[in-house]
Structure formats: structure tokens, C-alpha cells
Amino acid sequence: MTTINNSSGGIDMSAYWLPFTPNRYFQHHPKIMQSAKGAYYYDDHGRKLFDGLSGLWCSPLGHADPRIGAAIQKQFETMDYCPAFQMASETAFRLASRIAKMAPAGLDKVFFTNSGSEAVDTALKIAIGYHRVMGNASRTRLIGRDRAYHGVGIAGISVGGMVANRKMFASMMMPGVDHLPHTLNLSQMAFSRGQPKWGAHLAEELEKIVTLHDANTIAAVIMEPVQGSTGVIVPPDGYLQKIREICTKHGILLIFDEVITGFGRLGANFGADRFGVTPDMITFAKGITNGVIPMGGVIVRGDIYDSIITNGGQEQSIEFFHGYTYSGHPIPAAAGHAVLDIFESDDLVNRARALEPVLEDGLHALKGKSGILDIRNFGLSGAVELDPVPGKPGLRSMKVLEACIEKGALVRVAGDAIAAGPPFISTPEEVQFLCSVLGEAIDVAMQIK
Missing domain, CATH: 3.90.1150.10 (Aspartate Aminotransferase, domain 1)
Structure with a gap:
């Protein structure tokens, strides 16, 4: 084992393994x-x-922002934790309602997670579960995109397309995953302001994958409206619209990963609003609590929720075996309320x-x-x-x-x-x-x- 004992301003940096950081370089350039x-x-x-x-x-x-701190303190003094299974806090119910009202029409159910990575894995599980209860258990294939970042869960890195995130863990990748090409072509779109005019035809690559595997094997397509972690790759004009049309045509669910683009980053509540394209699910995190406390979630089309719930067996039975100890945690939920209040007031x-x-x-x-x-x-x-x-x-x-x-x-x-x-x-x-x-x-x- 190699231990580097270095410090900056008296801080011992030998114990902390930094995420997504060149640790050796950091030791010399903290x-x-x-x-x-x-x-x-x-x-x-x-x-x-x-x-x-x-x-x-x-x-x-x-x-x-002191308004967020005050909301957190108040919630801490009222109820610091509520069990996430079999019960919930009023704060979480109210936040889910507010988020659903901000989302595109029809997306009116919210499943809370703790991060964007968990939100992605949750959305993909919902997609698989939905097709199964609808009698389409053969729809298990997932489609991501080159250079995509969908967090660091096994499902997320499987549908993700950033090579460095995947290569060390190749043996753990999920089977049955395909990738669309990314849309960045500098020979055609370098120095574009806003959406490039070239490249909408790249959406037709989805039809090729459908032809190769048969639509009845494909559960969902997941993509970021704007690919952020790979360096802000903007979709060509008309590209997302074509992806939506192809998914609808073949009964494939479309998931927008809006962990970065959600809550105003694109000058609208969600990228779906800015681009005028409504997916079947939206993942979110980051901005919902302003980064103060971890929280994420999935906004789901109402009929997807209804299908899973109504096919869940007897009333006392759990319909969807998934969740986290901290799903809908009251303190990040209180932070979320404060953030949305500030979004509105300011x-x-x-x-x-x-x-x-x-x-x-x-x-x-x-x-x-x-x-x-x-x-x-x-x-x-x-x-x-x-x-x-x-x-x-x-x-x-x-x-x-x-x-x-x-x-x-x-x-x-x-x-x-x-x-x-x-x-x-x-x-x-x-x-x-x-x-x-x-x-x-x-x-x-x-x-x-």
C-alpha cells in the first residue's frame, strides 16, 4: 500500500480518496x-x-442562502428523520406535488432517491417493471448514447457512454445495452451558437437499432437533453423531436436524464420544456436542494405508475420492490421546498x-x-x-x-x-x-x- 503524506495549510491529505480526481496530481497541486x-x-x-x-x-x-438553512433547521427541530418504508412525512408529499406541477403535462408521479445515479437506476428499473406488468417481459434492452453520463450505478455506467467510466468495470456491465452515437461533429458544427443546424438525421440511428433487435425487445432509451459532463454537447435542431417520434412509434419509453439540465439550467423548468419534447420519465437531482443536501428522483408518467400499482397483487402487497432508506428524507425535502420558494420569489x-x-x-x-x-x-x-x-x-x-x-x-x-x-x-x-x-x-x- 502506498501512502502519500502531504498537507496544505496543515491539512493531512493522506486518508481521503477523492472521487473523479487525479489523486496523485492533486497531492502535488491541492x-x-x-x-x-x-x-x-x-x-x-x-x-x-x-x-x-x-x-x-x-x-x-x-x-x-439563509432561507435554505432556516428551512433545514426548522425541519430538523420538527422531525429529523422519518422511515421511508410504510410511512412518509407530509413534507415529502408536498414536495412531490410541487415538482409534479413543474413537470411537463402527464408526468405527475415522483419517486425520491438520494442522487442522480440512484435516480437513473430507478428510472431504468421502472421501465423494465412497467413493460413486465404490461405483458411485455421481452422488453429488457436499454439504449444509451456515446459520451453520455448517467451516474455511477451499474445500470448508469452500462447505458452511459464515457469510456473512462466504463473500461475498468467492463466485466460488470449489464447485458442487452446498446448505444446511439453522440451528436458532436466539429467538421459540421464547430462554434455553433445554441443548437447546431446539422445532425438531426443522427436520430435515425435509433431505427437501425430497432431493426437489428426488434422493437419488442427494447424497454427504454435514456439521454441527457444536453450532454453536460462530457463538455456540453448540444442536440442538433430537431434531433430530440425525432427520437421522441421513433420511441412513440415503437412503444419504447423515453427517459430524459435532467440531473444537470433540470430546475432552470436551460432557462426553463426542465430541458423537456425548453426543447418542446415530453419524455416518459425525467430524472433529477442537484438543483432541487441547491447541492446543500443530497436528493434526487424520477418524475414518471401517471399511467406508468398506475399500471405498476394496479398490477401489484393484493392491496397489502408491495407493488414495486425498490427504494432507499433516505427516499423522501424530510430534511432534504424541506431544503427542496426552500429552493423552489426562492426560484419563485426571485x-x-x-x-x-x-x-x-x-x-x-x-x-x-x-x-x-x-x-x-x-x-x-x-x-x-x-x-x-x-x-x-x-x-x-x-x-x-x-x-x-x-x-x-x-x-x-x-x-x-x-x-x-x-x-x-x-x-x-x-x-x-x-x-x-x-x-x-x-x-x-x-x-x-x-x-x-
Whole structure:
């Protein structure tokens, strides 16, 4: 066993195994955050850093909003935990109703989980269970997409399409999973503003999979409306509509993974609303509690719920053998209520929509800088694709991250892409500052050969 005893500011870093982090690199280049308030983090060097990715896409309201803290404290004093099986808190019922009212028409049932990963696995189990009770037990095949991120559960990485997330666990992958191609083609759509005009025909790849396997073997297609973790890949104009048409034609359920895009990131309640495409299920997490406490869930079409429940045997029998100790936990549910209250009182979805052109203009102003292969954006999210250092994938973007920190901003590394998704409470000047810092940091990083 190798133990690295290193420290930053007196912190012993030898015990903590960081997730999705190059741990060896981190030991020599630690990044320690000390506090957060509003749209800013403060690190152990005393630097004030504009939060250019809303935490990890999960803090659209910024940090330490006292209204969320007060709601959590009140719920803690009232009831800190309620058993999730055979009973529930009023708080969870009310939050489910509020989320259902925000969702597209027909999606009116909510199953709570603790994370986006659990939400994805739950949605896929619901899909399989639904087809089974409908007499279609042969519908077990699941279809994801290349470069997709659907969390780290076994089902999620099976339908996911990020190679690095899958290769170590190849022996654990679920059978009966196919993948559609992703939609990013820089020869046709580099530097697109918003949705690319080329690429809707890629949806026809779903018909090929249906022909290969027979529709009666396919349970569901899952996809992110905008692929976030792989570097903000925006669907071509008309692509999602075609996917919906093909799924409907063949009786295949369509699941939108909106863990990143849900709750305002695309300037609408959900990406489904922004794109005008209604799936059969929506997964959510992150923004529902502003990242303060873990919570996730699945919003389900009402007749899917009805079919599973009415075919569940006798009334006293459990209809769907699935759930978590912390499903609908009253404290994150209270945080969710506070978050939705703030969304309404502060008009944050419209504020996010108003900042969208500011981010778009700021990012695309970087076009022409050395080493930039692509710039793409949609909603209050965007990414800059960089020319990697030969033979050292990811080093260029890591150096951009570090240069951004030196200059007062945080961004997100995604391979050799840099993603940005500022909080909805940001000012236009702060978003412009983020883009300016990113441009300066890219100049620094391009000096690496």
C-alpha cells in the first residue's frame, strides 16, 4: 500500500480518496476550498473565486442562502428523520406535488432517491417493471448514447457512454445495452451558437437499432437533453423531436436524464420544456436542494405508475420492490421546498434565461484564440474545447483550471474541454468576468508544449 503524506495549510491529505480526481496530481497541486457565500468560494490561500460552474452544476442559487438553512433547521427541530418504508412525512408529499406541477403535462408521479445515479437506476428499473406488468417481459434492452453520463450505478455506467467510466468495470456491465452515437461533429458544427443546424438525421440511428433487435425487445432509451459532463454537447435542431417520434412509434419509453439540465439550467423548468419534447420519465437531482443536501428522483408518467400499482397483487402487497432508506428524507425535502420558494420569489428561471446571451457572447468572443477547437453553448451552460497537449490528455484543461483559480474563477474540467455554468444569481458583469478569466487562462495553458 502506498501512502502519500502531504498537507496544505496543515491539512493531512493522506486518508481521503477523492472521487473523479487525479489523486496523485492533486497531492502535488491541492485545491482546498475553505468557505462559500453567494456566487463565490474562498480557498485556503485567501482567494475569492467566482463559482463558474455552480458548485458541480448543483448550486444555481449560489451558496449559504439563509432561507435554505432556516428551512433545514426548522425541519430538523420538527422531525429529523422519518422511515421511508410504510410511512412518509407530509413534507415529502408536498414536495412531490410541487415538482409534479413543474413537470411537463402527464408526468405527475415522483419517486425520491438520494442522487442522480440512484435516480437513473430507478428510472431504468421502472421501465423494465412497467413493460413486465404490461405483458411485455421481452422488453429488457436499454439504449444509451456515446459520451453520455448517467451516474455511477451499474445500470448508469452500462447505458452511459464515457469510456473512462466504463473500461475498468467492463466485466460488470449489464447485458442487452446498446448505444446511439453522440451528436458532436466539429467538421459540421464547430462554434455553433445554441443548437447546431446539422445532425438531426443522427436520430435515425435509433431505427437501425430497432431493426437489428426488434422493437419488442427494447424497454427504454435514456439521454441527457444536453450532454453536460462530457463538455456540453448540444442536440442538433430537431434531433430530440425525432427520437421522441421513433420511441412513440415503437412503444419504447423515453427517459430524459435532467440531473444537470433540470430546475432552470436551460432557462426553463426542465430541458423537456425548453426543447418542446415530453419524455416518459425525467430524472433529477442537484438543483432541487441547491447541492446543500443530497436528493434526487424520477418524475414518471401517471399511467406508468398506475399500471405498476394496479398490477401489484393484493392491496397489502408491495407493488414495486425498490427504494432507499433516505427516499423522501424530510430534511432534504424541506431544503427542496426552500429552493423552489426562492426560484419563485426571485424569478430565477427567467434570470437564468436573461444571462444566457451574456454567457454565449462572452464565450464566443474567445473564438480565434490559439488552441481553441470549438465553443458551444445552450441555456446558462457552455464549453470550450481545447487542443490537447500531445500525448498528455487532460493536462491542458487542468492547467486552464489552475490558471483560472489564480485569476479568481472556478470552471469545470471535462477531458480537454472546459465547461462553464454560473449561478442564476450572477450579474452580467460576473459572467463577463468569468469569460475574460477563461480567455486569459487559455493563453497561459497554451504555452505548454
